[in-house]
Amino acid sequence: MLYGAAFFVTLALGWFVVDCGYEIQQLEVRDYNIRRCDIVANSSGPVLRVLDAIYMEDPDLVNTWCQTPEIARHFGALELRSVHRDHLDLRVLYESRYDLVLAKPELINSVGQAGKDAIDYELIAQYSDYGSQLVALQSIPELSASWMKGKTLGLLDDPNSVSAYQIPRAALHRSGLTDEPGIIYFRSYRELYKALFEGQVDIIPALLSDEGPDSALQLPPGLVLEETIPGPAWYLHRELTQGPAYCDLLAALAESARNSKFDYFRKIRIVRPCYAD
Amino acid sequence: MRTRHRQKLAWIWLLLSALLTVFLFGASQISIENAVQERVRAHLLLTLDESHFGNAKNQTNDQKALQRIGKQINAAMQNLVVNRWYSAQKSCVVRLQRIDEVAIDDNPARRVINISLSRNQIEREVDIGLSCSPNWWVALGIGAGLGLLFAGIGIFLPPPLSKAHRQWINYLLERGYSGAEAFEIIRQYDAPRLALSPAQLVCLEQLHDREAHNFPDVLEMVTHEGVAVLDDDQVDWLVLGLQSHPGNLSRALGLASAKDAVEIDLREMKLSVRGLHVPISRTPLLYYAWYAMSRVSGDGWITNPASNRPDPVLGRELVHLMSEFDGHARAINELERTGLRAKTLDQNRSKIKDDMVAVLGEKLAPAYLFEASKHPNGIHMRYRLQVEARHIHIIR
Numbered sequence: 001m002l003y004g005a006a007f008f009v010t011l012a013l014g015w016f017v018v019d020c021g022y023e024i025q026q027l028e029v030r031d032y033n034i035r036r037c038d039i040v041a042n043s044s045g046p047v048l049r050v051l052d053a054i055y056m057e058d059p060d061l062v063n064t065w066c067q068t069p070e071i072a073r074h075f076g077a078l079e080l081r082s083v084h085r086d087h088l089d090l091r092v093l094y095e096s097r098y099d100l101v102l103a104k105p106e107l108i109n110s111v112g113q114a115g116k117d118a119i120d121y122e123l124i125a126q127y128s129d130y131g132s133q134l135v136a137l138q139s140i141p142e143l144s145a146s147w148m149k150g151k152t153l154g155l156l157d158d159p160n161s162v163s164a165y166q167i168p169r170a171a172l173h174r175s176g177l178t179d180e181p182g183i184i185y186f187r188s189y190r191e192l193y194k195a196l197f198e199g200q201v202d203i204i205p206a207l208l209s210d211e212g213p214d215s216a217l218q219l220p221p222g223l224v225l226e227e228t229i230p231g232p233a234w235y236l237h238r239e240l241t242q243g244p245a246y247c248d249l250l251a252a253l254a255e256s257a258r259n260s261k262f263d264y265f266r267k268i269r270i271v272r273p274c275y276a277d
Numbered sequence: 278m279r280t281r282h283r284q285k286l287a288w289i290w291l292l293l294s295a296l297l298t299v300f301l302f303g304a305s306q307i308s309i310e311n312a313v314q315e316r317v318r319a320h321l322l323l324t325l326d327e328s329h330f331g332n333a334k335n336q337t338n339d340q341k342a343l344q345r346i347g348k349q350i351n352a353a354m355q356n357l358v359v360n361r362w363y364s365a366q367k368s369c370v371v372r373l374q375r376i377d378e379v380a381i382d383d384n385p386a387r388r389v390i391n392i393s394l395s396r397n398q399i400e401r402e403v404d405i406g407l408s409c410s411p412n413w414w415v416a417l418g419i420g421a422g423l424g425l426l427f428a429g430i431g432i433f434l435p436p437p438l439s440k441a442h443r444q445w446i447n448y449l450l451e452r453g454y455s456g457a458e459a460f461e462i463i464r465q466y467d468a469p470r471l472a473l474s475p476a477q478l479v480c481l482e483q484l485h486d487r488e489a490h491n492f493p494d495v496l497e498m499v500t501h502e503g504v505a506v507l508d509d510d511q512v513d514w515l516v517l518g519l520q521s522h523p524g525n526l527s528r529a530l531g532l533a534s535a536k537d538a539v540e541i542d543l544r545e546m547k548l549s550v551r552g553l554h555v556p557i558s559r560t561p562l563l564y565y566a567w568y569a570m571s572r573v574s575g576d577g578w579i580t581n582p583a584s585n586r587p588d589p590v591l592g593r594e595l596v597h598l599m600s601e602f603d604g605h606a607r608a609i610n611e612l613e614r615t616g617l618r619a620k621t622l623d624q625n626r627s628k629i630k631d632d633m634v635a636v637l638g639e640k641l642a643p644a645y646l647f648e649a650s651k652h653p654n655g656i657h658m659r660y661r662l663q664v665e666a667r668h669i670h671i672i673r
Contacts, residue, residue, distance in 0.1 A: 010426075014297065014300065014301055017301055017305065017363055017364065017415065018305045018365065021360065021363055021364030022361060023358075023359045023361070024357060024358060025357050025358075025359060027316065027320040027353055027354065028353065029324060032324055032325075033326055033328075057341070086328070087326070157337075185336040185337070186337050187336075187337065187339035191337065
């Protein structure tokens, strides 16, 4: 009986060591698509919520804005959410969950079809129009079966993208290229460009803009499919357009544009000037 | 017995410590793996946005975003596993290593947990690296704890009883010993000592006397190596020897292993079997010698006279023998006068039997007494000594 008791005591201790010897901490459920920075100088201020609906995914944007004194004057933190357009829940616009939205005009227009007041956002600044072209590294692509034979086209995996999905597909369709080229879809422009340079695809749709020689978007001349597509724009919640923060936000936008790595994003046009101006 | 028991305990301690350590380390690792797998899987299901994954085979994932998110999750999981001081594992590090084809963390892990996660209705493979270090202090603690336990068992508890011990305790209980008595007696012996041959067992059965409380002495005797090799007959002789000379094992062993022999010394008027003196009075001894001579010189059969007609010829043979060896005058006279009567002959055989049984016992004596059969004439009985002629030695 004593041996049996010793056995059970050992077993219980073993179970205790195994089962109670560690603890798994709770992992906070959070949206990893949101990048946040806290502005120490104004920690009690409200949070500036920014929606990047063109999936620019610029990691420097958050830090640049946080270090901008104009932002720090009015806000205690900044949250930037980059979202793929095909996964954008339009409720966030109807319900005004963001203060500042970077989006293509066609998206905002589609949401605001019920009238000017359908959503509480106002256009404040816009990037220039751009075009869509097909680019290959070796030569200028041709929309012919013989040229496309055996080639692979990379497209943006987003049916909302005019330049990198809708126009290239329509061009292929018009040219009767249903079997060739093969198509691979990518979730971001960055990966689309990378796939071209790494030889994973032969052709990609690229931005037609006046990029300088140092721009990451600089590519060889391509086959132009469309020359005028409205550029993305910044939309601000109406409440903020009335307040004292508006002028500083515009200044921050302008500063951010000046610091952009891409020529295209340096050319920003202020649509609704600051009242102070 | 106790020393051997303690040696056995030491071995069990070592083995058990090793087994328990391996078991605890293994079980702890598996338990942590399962818990981590469950927690991380639940977290990824809630937080890993489907928008970064392709929708079909020809669509690639958003590698950059997955890498960025993977790194954020790894940062969040930095202290995911908190090991207590008594845990068999310590310093556990959990890292997301791979989401589909997207490498998140290249640091090698001791264990890689693979989970499957449905994103955009496609199963995605996610590798989670788990690296824990064994907490050797726990192994040491297990060894020390068990060591104390076994030391306590070795010092304070009696050694456990073997099957042989239990059988012998039952044996003594059946023979009226109390439980405590039986235990006290039997626990003094090693199990091999208690393994008796059938001969030893028979010997013990015959010598053991509950009243005399002689079990230890008897066991001491029967476990002598000389006893183990005896056959059944020899055991009977051994018992006889020990009964006639209690405690003298070497003499008893001598009797048991002695050659089978009947010696009749007519000069000293002594009868001995295997050297063991059988006291017998003169007239029966002379009758025994007469039968022995008949056995030595022929087939040994001597036909009993008819009850109503004494045999003068046999009477004369006996008169001759008795006269030579100083037999009783009265017996000689009767034989001379009437011849050998059946009744006289029967009385003397009976007397011989009584004397022989008194010394050798009911079991051993018959081999040296008479066997009977019908005379070929079918009327008279005849008798002879059972012992073979070559074993008979007559000194005259």
